[in-house]
Amino acid sequence: MNLERFKEKLVKFMSGRYGIDQLYYALLLLTMVLMLVNLKVDSLILMLLSNGVILLLILRSFSRNISRRAWENKKFLKIWYPIKRKARMLFRRIKEIKVHRYRKCPNCKKTLQLPVKRGKNTVKCPRCQEKFEVRVIL
Structure with missing residues (x-):
């Protein structure tokens, strides 16, 4: 019963907000990489940078400016898809090198x-x- 009420409140809170997209996942991955590198290097700059990216993730996902966030994601995908396509082709070439x-x-x-x-x-x-x-x- 309590869990259902929490779920309803969460759905009500998130209505009209942007949520999660591909740029969110890319920034989340970047944050994890920065944190892993920071474990070895122990740099204040890397820590601040990763915390800044986390703050950006939170602000983007709770934003009510949906058109702006969608535009940002579209720009990211315009850059990301050619990189992804080339990486897939490279892995395919390596995989099929015998045939x-x-x-x-x-x-x-x-x-x-x-x-x-x-x-x-x-x-x-x-x-x-x-x-x-x-x-x-x-």
Whole structure:
């Protein structure tokens, strides 16, 4: 009974407030990294910086200026998604190194996924139909 009343009060308090988004999680991760580094370094500056980020997290999540917080998150995602895409591609390349090689077409710059054929091979780009030579050593 007490827990239900607390839940209702919390829902009522958070209505009209921004809450949690992807930028919140990124800042939370940054805070944890700063705190872990500070355990080894023991720096006042790192401690103040991590506490400042925590304060920013609290202020953002309880903010009533929803349009501004959504705009901040949108700007963050505009920067984050290309980084995430490149990291995924890098891990995919490492994972598939025994079966595929990735090469860029010199004409249209599209990244092609090629089967591993050792030696010198001629490849035709599916996008621009350009033929070019590819060398696979390993």
